[in-house]
Amino acid sequence: PIIFSVMRSLIMLLVVVGLSFEAIPCDIDVKFTSKTDKKFRVDLFVPSLKVKADNIIFNEKGQNKKINVKGDNCDGAPKDKWLIQSFRLSNETQEWEQVKNITAKFFGNGHIKFIFNDELEPVLRDKVGVWSSEGEFWG
Numbered sequence: 001p002i003i004f005s006v007m008r009s010l011i012m013l014l015v016v017v018g019l020s021f022e023a024i025p026c027d028i029d030v031k032f033t034s035k036t037d038k039k040f041r042v043d044l045f046v047p048s049l050k051v052k053a054d055n056i057i058f059n060e061k062g063q064n065k066k067i068n069v070k071g072d073n074c075d076g077a078p079k080d081k082w083l084i085q086s087f088r089l090s091n092e093t094q095e096w097e098q099v100k101n102i103t104a105k106f107f108g109n110g111h112i113k114f115i116f117n118d119e120l121e122p123v124l125r126d127k128v129g130v131w132s133s134e135g136e137f138w139g
Contacts, residue, residue, distance in 0.1 A: 023037050024138075025027035025071060025072045025073075026069065026070065026073075026074035026075075026106075026107050026108060027069075027109045028106060028107075028108065028109070028110060028112060028130055029067070029069075029110075029111040030044060030067045030068075030069055030111070030112055030114070031064065031065070031110075031112070031114070032056065032114050032115075033056070033062075033064050033114070033115045033116070033125075034058040034060065034061055034062065034063045034115075034116055035061060035117045035120045036087065036089070036117055037060060037061050038088065038118060038120065039057070039088075039129045040086060040087060040088050040089070040099070040116060040120050040132070041056060041057050041058070041089075042084065042085065042086055042087075042088070042116070042122075043056070043083075043087070044054070044069075044085075045083040045085075046069050047069075047076060047080040047082075047083075048071070048073050048074060048075060048076020048079075048080040049069065049070075049073070049074060049076075050070035051067075051069055051071075052084050053067045054115040058116070061086060069106075074080075074105075074106060074108075075107045081103040081104060081105050081134060082103065082104055082106055082135075083101060083102075084101070084102050084103075084114065085108055086098075086099045086100045086116060086120045086121065087099060089118075089138075090126065094095070099130070100121045102133075103136065104132050104134060104135025104136050105132060105134045105137045105138075106130055106131070107130070107134045108129050108130040108131050109129050109130075110127070110128040110130045111126070111127075111129070111130065112124065112126065112128075112130050112132075113125045113127070113129045124137050129134045
């Protein structure tokens, strides 16, 4: 009957939308902002695109940095989560000490913005045209 036809059409539509969503290339501006006077470093890794932006240094409050991540598949394989690491500069050794690692998957076309307070933990502040999953930021 007609109910089965409608359900079959709805399922096909969901499959097509799901597959096309996976095939959309991404173009994401990843913005970082310092809200602290502490000197710190950020590293960004996107394994599915082989993007590595490391040694992004912040020296003072109010500094902004932007990295563009662009490619055919930001989402990648199930284990290909993005990694954002923060480091503080040791006063004693003048070496970088890791503070926090966060992982998630991001995909879409737009921007995401992380701020860093005195704890130097990345805080997702803004997300436009970008979706996230499988990590510390959902939705």
